[in-house]
Amino acid sequence: MHNPPKKPLLFLIESLSGGGAEKVLTTLLRHLDSNKFDVTLCCIVDCGKYINDVKPYVHYTSLLPNPEQVKGIRKLIYQLKYKLIYSWLPLRMVYRWFVPHHAEVEVAFVEGFATKLLAHSTNQQAKMIAWVHIDLKNFHWTKQLYKSQSEENEVYRQYHDIVCVSQTAEASFRHLFTNQQAHIQTLYNPIDSQSIIEQSQQLLQLPKPKGVRLATIGRLTKQKAYSRLLHIATRLQKDGYVFELWIVGDGEEREMLQHYIQEKQLEKSVTLWGFQTNPYAFMAQSDLFVCSSISEGYSTAVTEALILGLPVVTTACSGMGELLKEGECGIITENSEDALLAGIKQLLDHPEQLAHYKEKATARGKEFTLEALMKPIEDLLQK
Numbered sequence: 001m002h003n004p005p006k007k008p009l010l011f012l013i014e015s016l017s018g019g020g021a022e023k024v025l026t027t028l029l030r031h032l033d034s035n036k037f038d039v040t041l042c043c044i045v046d047c048g049k050y051i052n053d054v055k056p057y058v059h060y061t062s063l064l065p066n067p068e069q070v071k072g073i074r075k076l077i078y079q080l081k082y083k084l085i086y087s088w089l090p091l092r093m094v095y096r097w098f099v100p101h102h103a104e105v106e107v108a109f110v111e112g113f114a115t116k117l118l119a120h121s122t123n124q125q126a127k128m129i130a131w132v133h134i135d136l137k138n139f140h141w142t143k144q145l146y147k148s149q150s151e152e153n154e155v156y157r158q159y160h161d162i163v164c165v166s167q168t169a170e171a172s173f174r175h176l177f178t179n180q181q182a183h184i185q186t187l188y189n190p191i192d193s194q195s196i197i198e199q200s201q202q203l204l205q206l207p208k209p210k211g212v213r214l215a216t217i218g219r220l221t222k223q224k225a226y227s228r229l230l231h232i233a234t235r236l237q238k239d240g241y242v243f244e245l246w247i248v249g250d251g252e253e254r255e256m257l258q259h260y261i262q263e264k265q266l267e268k269s270v271t272l273w274g275f276q277t278n279p280y281a282f283m284a285q286s287d288l289f290v291c292s293s294i295s296e297g298y299s300t301a302v303t304e305a306l307i308l309g310l311p312v313v314t315t316a317c318s319g320m321g322e323l324l325k326e327g328e329c330g331i332i333t334e335n336s337e338d339a340l341l342a343g344i345k346q347l348l349d350h351p352e353q354l355a356h357y358k359e360k361a362t363a364r365g366k367e368f369t370l371e372a373l374m375k376p377i378e379d380l381l382q383k
Contacts, residue, residue: 024165
Protein backbone atom coordinates (compact mmCIF):
# COMPACT_ATOMS: atom_id res chain seq x y z
CA MET A 1 0.00 0.00 0.00
CA HIS A 2 1.28 3.44 -0.94
CA ASN A 3 1.31 6.18 1.64
CA PRO A 4 -0.60 9.27 0.49
CA PRO A 5 1.78 12.06 -0.62
CA LYS A 6 2.87 14.47 2.09
CA LYS A 7 1.23 17.88 2.01
CA PRO A 8 3.79 20.66 1.32
CA LEU A 9 3.54 23.49 3.88
CA LEU A 10 5.31 26.84 4.02
CA PHE A 11 5.72 28.76 7.29
CA LEU A 12 6.95 32.35 7.00
CA ILE A 13 8.28 34.31 10.01
CA GLU A 14 10.59 37.31 10.37
CA SER A 15 13.19 35.47 12.47
CA LEU A 16 13.51 32.91 15.25
CA SER A 17 14.84 35.35 17.86
CA GLY A 18 13.87 34.25 21.36
CA GLY A 19 10.24 35.27 21.88
CA GLY A 20 7.08 33.40 22.81
CA ALA A 21 5.68 33.09 19.26
CA GLU A 22 9.03 31.86 17.93
CA LYS A 23 9.20 29.25 20.68
CA VAL A 24 5.63 28.15 19.90
CA LEU A 25 6.51 27.76 16.22
CA THR A 26 9.54 25.66 17.13
CA THR A 27 7.35 23.33 19.26
CA LEU A 28 4.72 23.16 16.51
CA LEU A 29 7.21 22.28 13.75
CA ARG A 30 8.99 19.68 15.86
CA HIS A 31 5.73 17.85 16.53
CA LEU A 32 3.88 18.05 13.22
CA ASP A 33 3.31 14.54 11.83
CA SER A 34 6.21 14.04 9.40
CA ASN A 35 4.25 11.30 7.59
CA LYS A 36 1.58 13.83 6.63
CA PHE A 37 3.49 17.07 6.06
CA ASP A 38 6.57 18.23 4.18
CA VAL A 39 7.47 21.54 5.84
CA THR A 40 9.52 24.47 4.60
CA LEU A 41 10.34 27.18 7.13
CA CYS A 42 11.34 30.51 5.63
CA CYS A 43 12.74 33.24 7.90
CA ILE A 44 13.05 36.72 6.47
CA VAL A 45 16.26 37.22 8.49
CA ASP A 46 18.44 34.21 9.32
CA CYS A 47 18.86 34.79 13.05
CA GLY A 48 17.46 33.58 16.33
CA LYS A 49 17.92 31.27 19.26
CA TYR A 50 15.73 28.44 17.92
CA ILE A 51 17.19 27.84 14.43
CA ASN A 52 19.23 24.77 15.38
CA ASP A 53 16.28 23.31 17.35
CA VAL A 54 14.05 23.40 14.31
CA LYS A 55 16.40 22.65 11.36
CA PRO A 56 16.28 18.83 11.66
CA TYR A 57 12.48 18.91 11.18
CA VAL A 58 12.09 21.26 8.18
CA HIS A 59 13.60 22.51 4.93
CA TYR A 60 15.07 25.73 6.26
CA THR A 61 15.70 28.83 4.18
CA SER A 62 15.97 32.59 4.68
CA LEU A 63 15.72 35.71 2.53
CA LEU A 64 18.52 37.59 4.32
CA PRO A 65 21.64 36.35 6.16
CA ASN A 66 22.29 37.05 9.84
CA PRO A 67 23.46 40.73 9.80
CA GLU A 68 25.97 40.01 12.58
CA GLN A 69 27.75 37.48 10.37
CA VAL A 70 28.22 39.56 7.21
CA LYS A 71 31.29 41.73 6.70
CA GLY A 72 32.85 43.91 4.00
CA ILE A 73 31.18 43.83 0.59
CA ARG A 74 28.65 41.24 1.82
CA LYS A 75 27.46 43.82 4.36
CA LEU A 76 26.67 46.22 1.51
CA ILE A 77 24.84 43.50 -0.40
CA TYR A 78 22.88 42.66 2.78
CA GLN A 79 21.86 46.33 3.24
CA LEU A 80 20.80 46.63 -0.40
CA LYS A 81 18.76 43.42 -0.29
CA TYR A 82 17.20 44.50 3.04
CA LYS A 83 16.05 47.77 1.42
CA LEU A 84 14.69 45.88 -1.60
CA ILE A 85 12.65 43.51 0.59
CA TYR A 86 11.41 45.92 3.24
CA SER A 87 11.07 49.18 1.27
CA TRP A 88 11.78 49.37 -2.42
CA LEU A 89 10.22 46.41 -4.24
CA PRO A 90 6.49 45.78 -4.54
CA LEU A 91 5.76 42.89 -2.15
CA ARG A 92 4.39 40.74 -4.99
CA MET A 93 7.89 40.84 -6.53
CA VAL A 94 9.55 40.13 -3.16
CA TYR A 95 7.34 37.05 -2.86
CA ARG A 96 7.99 35.93 -6.45
CA TRP A 97 11.78 36.44 -6.32
CA PHE A 98 12.64 35.35 -2.81
CA VAL A 99 9.93 33.21 -1.14
CA PRO A 100 9.60 29.47 -1.91
CA HIS A 101 6.25 29.02 -3.68
CA HIS A 102 5.46 25.34 -4.12
CA ALA A 103 3.36 24.79 -0.95
CA GLU A 104 -0.31 23.85 -0.78
CA VAL A 105 -0.66 25.73 2.52
CA GLU A 106 1.12 29.02 3.25
CA VAL A 107 1.24 30.25 6.84
CA ALA A 108 2.27 33.73 8.04
CA PHE A 109 3.07 32.77 11.61
CA VAL A 110 3.30 36.20 13.29
CA GLU A 111 1.29 39.34 12.61
CA GLY A 112 3.42 42.08 11.08
CA PHE A 113 5.71 42.08 8.05
CA ALA A 114 5.50 38.31 7.39
CA THR A 115 1.68 38.59 7.21
CA LYS A 116 1.88 41.65 4.95
CA LEU A 117 4.36 39.94 2.60
CA LEU A 118 2.53 36.62 2.34
CA ALA A 119 -0.74 38.42 1.50
CA HIS A 120 0.98 39.19 -1.84
CA SER A 121 1.53 35.50 -2.61
CA THR A 122 1.22 34.64 -6.30
CA ASN A 123 0.59 30.97 -5.49
CA GLN A 124 -3.07 30.71 -6.58
CA GLN A 125 -3.39 27.09 -5.38
CA ALA A 126 -2.30 27.68 -1.77
CA LYS A 127 -4.58 27.87 1.22
CA MET A 128 -3.50 30.97 3.15
CA ILE A 129 -3.40 31.11 6.96
CA ALA A 130 -2.43 34.06 9.20
CA TRP A 131 -1.60 33.52 12.89
CA VAL A 132 -2.28 36.36 15.36
CA HIS A 133 -0.37 36.17 18.66
CA ILE A 134 -1.41 39.42 20.32
CA ASP A 135 -4.44 41.38 21.44
CA LEU A 136 -4.29 43.93 18.61
CA LYS A 137 -6.97 46.17 20.12
CA ASN A 138 -4.82 46.85 23.20
CA PHE A 139 -1.40 46.63 21.56
CA HIS A 140 -1.71 47.46 17.86
CA TRP A 141 2.01 47.37 17.15
CA THR A 142 1.53 46.38 13.49
CA LYS A 143 -0.14 49.63 12.44
CA GLN A 144 3.26 51.27 11.84
CA LEU A 145 3.64 48.92 8.83
CA TYR A 146 0.52 50.18 7.07
CA LYS A 147 -0.68 53.48 5.63
CA SER A 148 -4.09 52.95 7.22
CA GLN A 149 -6.19 50.42 9.07
CA SER A 150 -8.12 49.71 5.88
CA GLU A 151 -4.83 48.68 4.20
CA GLU A 152 -4.16 46.24 7.05
CA ASN A 153 -7.78 45.03 6.83
CA GLU A 154 -7.25 44.39 3.10
CA VAL A 155 -4.10 42.35 3.84
CA TYR A 156 -6.06 40.05 6.17
CA ARG A 157 -8.79 39.73 3.50
CA GLN A 158 -6.27 37.78 1.36
CA TYR A 159 -6.23 34.93 3.90
CA HIS A 160 -8.62 31.95 4.02
CA ASP A 161 -8.09 31.25 7.73
CA ILE A 162 -7.07 33.47 10.62
CA VAL A 163 -5.89 31.78 13.80
CA CYS A 164 -5.89 33.72 17.08
CA VAL A 165 -4.12 32.29 20.12
CA SER A 166 -6.80 33.21 22.67
CA GLN A 167 -10.47 34.13 22.73
CA THR A 168 -9.58 37.67 23.84
CA ALA A 169 -7.19 38.03 20.88
CA GLU A 170 -9.94 36.73 18.58
CA ALA A 171 -12.55 39.16 19.96
CA SER A 172 -10.08 42.06 19.48
CA PHE A 173 -9.30 40.97 15.93
CA ARG A 174 -12.99 40.79 15.01
CA HIS A 175 -13.53 44.24 16.55
CA LEU A 176 -10.68 45.83 14.57
CA PHE A 177 -10.98 44.06 11.24
CA THR A 178 -14.50 43.93 9.95
CA ASN A 179 -15.94 42.41 6.74
CA GLN A 180 -13.37 39.61 6.74
CA GLN A 181 -14.35 36.59 4.67
CA ALA A 182 -11.76 34.39 6.36
CA HIS A 183 -12.67 31.71 8.85
CA ILE A 184 -11.49 33.18 12.20
CA GLN A 185 -10.92 30.85 15.15
CA THR A 186 -8.98 30.39 18.38
CA LEU A 187 -6.35 27.63 18.55
CA TYR A 188 -4.23 27.46 21.69
CA ASN A 189 -0.45 27.30 21.46
CA PRO A 190 1.06 23.82 21.52
CA ILE A 191 3.23 23.26 24.59
CA ASP A 192 5.50 20.25 25.12
CA SER A 193 4.73 19.77 28.81
CA GLN A 194 6.69 16.51 29.12
CA SER A 195 9.88 18.17 27.85
CA ILE A 196 9.31 21.18 30.15
CA ILE A 197 8.96 18.93 33.21
CA GLU A 198 12.08 16.94 32.23
CA GLN A 199 14.17 20.08 31.70
CA SER A 200 12.96 21.60 34.97
CA GLN A 201 14.70 18.79 36.86
CA GLN A 202 18.17 20.08 35.94
CA LEU A 203 19.76 21.19 39.19
CA LEU A 204 21.15 24.70 39.42
CA GLN A 205 23.99 25.22 41.87
CA LEU A 206 22.52 28.24 43.62
CA PRO A 207 22.45 29.54 47.17
CA LYS A 208 19.28 29.02 49.21
CA PRO A 209 16.63 31.64 48.44
CA LYS A 210 16.30 34.70 50.65
CA GLY A 211 12.57 34.80 51.37
CA VAL A 212 10.04 34.10 48.63
CA ARG A 213 11.55 33.76 45.16
CA LEU A 214 9.61 35.45 42.34
CA ALA A 215 10.39 34.53 38.73
CA THR A 216 9.45 35.98 35.37
CA ILE A 217 10.47 35.02 31.85
CA GLY A 218 10.26 37.01 28.62
CA ARG A 219 11.90 39.39 26.22
CA LEU A 220 13.11 42.59 27.87
CA THR A 221 10.82 44.86 25.86
CA LYS A 222 8.44 47.69 26.69
CA GLN A 223 5.42 45.40 26.18
CA LYS A 224 6.56 43.13 29.06
CA ALA A 225 6.79 46.15 31.42
CA TYR A 226 9.71 44.90 33.50
CA SER A 227 10.46 48.50 34.50
CA ARG A 228 7.24 48.54 36.54
CA LEU A 229 8.21 45.19 38.04
CA LEU A 230 11.46 46.79 39.22
CA HIS A 231 9.47 49.71 40.68
CA ILE A 232 7.46 47.07 42.57
CA ALA A 233 10.70 45.45 43.80
CA THR A 234 11.85 48.85 45.08
CA ARG A 235 8.57 49.34 46.94
CA LEU A 236 8.68 45.81 48.42
CA GLN A 237 12.25 46.35 49.61
CA LYS A 238 11.27 49.70 51.14
CA ASP A 239 8.37 48.00 52.97
CA GLY A 240 10.77 45.46 54.49
CA TYR A 241 9.83 42.36 52.48
CA VAL A 242 12.52 39.69 52.10
CA PHE A 243 12.34 38.31 48.57
CA GLU A 244 14.28 37.55 45.40
CA LEU A 245 13.19 38.47 41.89
CA TRP A 246 14.62 36.55 38.94
CA ILE A 247 14.16 37.96 35.44
CA VAL A 248 15.08 35.46 32.71
CA GLY A 249 15.36 36.83 29.17
CA ASP A 250 17.16 39.31 26.97
CA GLY A 251 16.18 42.34 24.92
CA GLU A 252 16.64 46.01 24.18
CA GLU A 253 15.72 47.19 27.70
CA ARG A 254 18.41 45.16 29.48
CA GLU A 255 20.88 47.99 29.94
CA MET A 256 18.19 50.35 31.23
CA LEU A 257 16.92 47.72 33.71
CA GLN A 258 20.47 46.95 34.89
CA HIS A 259 21.11 50.64 35.44
CA TYR A 260 17.91 50.96 37.51
CA ILE A 261 18.88 47.93 39.66
CA GLN A 262 22.23 49.55 40.48
CA GLU A 263 20.75 52.99 41.04
CA LYS A 264 18.14 51.67 43.51
CA GLN A 265 20.59 49.20 45.12
CA LEU A 266 18.44 46.20 44.27
CA GLU A 267 21.40 43.89 43.48
CA LYS A 268 20.78 41.70 46.56
CA SER A 269 17.11 41.17 45.60
CA VAL A 270 16.97 41.25 41.78
CA THR A 271 18.93 39.22 39.22
CA LEU A 272 18.81 39.58 35.43
CA TRP A 273 19.76 36.12 34.16
CA GLY A 274 19.71 36.93 30.43
CA PHE A 275 18.46 34.43 27.85
CA GLN A 276 18.60 30.82 29.14
CA THR A 277 18.18 27.75 26.94
CA ASN A 278 16.60 26.04 29.95
CA PRO A 279 14.46 28.60 31.79
CA TYR A 280 12.46 25.77 33.41
CA ALA A 281 15.27 24.95 35.84
CA PHE A 282 14.96 28.55 37.09
CA MET A 283 11.17 28.32 37.32
CA ALA A 284 11.36 25.05 39.25
CA GLN A 285 13.47 26.73 41.95
CA SER A 286 10.98 29.60 42.37
CA ASP A 287 7.89 30.06 44.53
CA LEU A 288 5.79 32.43 42.43
CA PHE A 289 5.57 33.43 38.77
CA VAL A 290 4.86 37.09 37.99
CA CYS A 291 3.66 38.45 34.65
CA SER A 292 3.80 42.26 34.47
CA SER A 293 2.93 42.62 30.76
CA ILE A 294 0.99 45.52 29.29
CA SER A 295 -0.38 43.09 26.73
CA GLU A 296 -0.11 39.44 25.68
CA GLY A 297 -1.84 37.18 23.19
CA TYR A 298 -1.77 33.94 25.14
CA SER A 299 1.22 33.78 27.45
CA THR A 300 3.54 30.85 26.79
CA ALA A 301 5.48 31.65 29.97
CA VAL A 302 2.35 31.56 32.17
CA THR A 303 1.33 28.24 30.57
CA GLU A 304 4.79 26.85 31.36
CA ALA A 305 4.56 28.11 34.95
CA LEU A 306 1.26 26.23 35.41
CA ILE A 307 2.77 23.05 33.92
CA LEU A 308 5.48 23.33 36.61
CA GLY A 309 2.87 23.92 39.33
CA LEU A 310 4.00 27.49 39.96
CA PRO A 311 1.41 29.91 41.39
CA VAL A 312 0.84 32.92 39.12
CA VAL A 313 0.16 36.62 39.71
CA THR A 314 -0.50 38.48 36.47
CA THR A 315 -1.83 41.73 35.10
CA ALA A 316 -5.12 41.43 33.22
CA CYS A 317 -4.19 40.90 29.59
CA SER A 318 -5.38 38.74 26.72
CA GLY A 319 -5.66 35.03 27.45
CA MET A 320 -5.14 35.24 31.24
CA GLY A 321 -8.81 34.58 32.07
CA GLU A 322 -8.70 31.46 29.89
CA LEU A 323 -5.37 30.26 31.30
CA LEU A 324 -6.20 30.86 34.96
CA LYS A 325 -9.92 29.97 34.72
CA GLU A 326 -10.97 33.56 35.51
CA GLY A 327 -8.74 33.75 38.60
CA GLU A 328 -9.47 30.31 40.01
CA CYS A 329 -5.90 29.10 39.34
CA GLY A 330 -3.98 32.32 40.02
CA ILE A 331 -4.39 36.03 40.76
CA ILE A 332 -5.31 38.38 37.89
CA THR A 333 -4.91 42.04 38.87
CA GLU A 334 -5.82 45.27 37.10
CA ASN A 335 -3.18 46.22 34.55
CA SER A 336 -1.33 48.72 36.74
CA GLU A 337 1.71 48.87 39.00
CA ASP A 338 -0.30 49.43 42.19
CA ALA A 339 -2.69 46.54 41.51
CA LEU A 340 0.13 44.12 40.65
CA LEU A 341 2.02 45.15 43.80
CA ALA A 342 -1.12 44.47 45.88
CA GLY A 343 -1.52 41.02 44.25
CA ILE A 344 2.09 40.09 45.02
CA LYS A 345 1.84 41.39 48.61
CA GLN A 346 -1.33 39.35 49.14
CA LEU A 347 0.61 36.12 48.51
CA LEU A 348 3.72 37.22 50.40
CA ASP A 349 1.53 38.06 53.40
CA HIS A 350 -0.55 34.86 53.23
CA PRO A 351 1.60 31.74 52.67
CA GLU A 352 -1.56 29.58 52.92
CA GLN A 353 -2.92 31.36 49.80
CA LEU A 354 0.36 30.72 48.00
CA ALA A 355 -0.01 27.00 48.86
CA HIS A 356 -3.65 27.05 47.66
CA TYR A 357 -2.70 28.52 44.27
CA LYS A 358 0.19 26.07 43.96
CA GLU A 359 -2.31 23.22 44.23
CA LYS A 360 -4.65 24.86 41.67
CA ALA A 361 -1.76 25.61 39.27
CA THR A 362 -0.56 21.99 39.43
CA ALA A 363 -4.03 20.67 38.58
CA ARG A 364 -4.47 23.19 35.72
CA GLY A 365 -1.00 22.41 34.33
CA LYS A 366 -1.97 18.76 33.82
CA GLU A 367 -4.62 19.84 31.28
CA PHE A 368 -2.04 21.05 28.72
CA THR A 369 -1.19 17.92 26.78
CA LEU A 370 0.71 18.27 23.52
CA GLU A 371 -1.54 15.77 21.67
CA ALA A 372 -4.73 17.67 22.54
CA LEU A 373 -3.20 21.00 21.45
CA MET A 374 -1.63 19.70 18.20
CA LYS A 375 -4.71 17.91 16.88
CA PRO A 376 -6.79 20.98 15.86
CA ILE A 377 -3.68 22.57 14.29
CA GLU A 378 -3.00 19.47 12.17
CA ASP A 379 -6.70 19.30 11.24
CA LEU A 380 -6.57 22.90 9.98
CA LEU A 381 -3.40 22.26 7.94
CA GLN A 382 -4.89 19.05 6.49
CA LYS A 383 -8.19 20.59 5.35
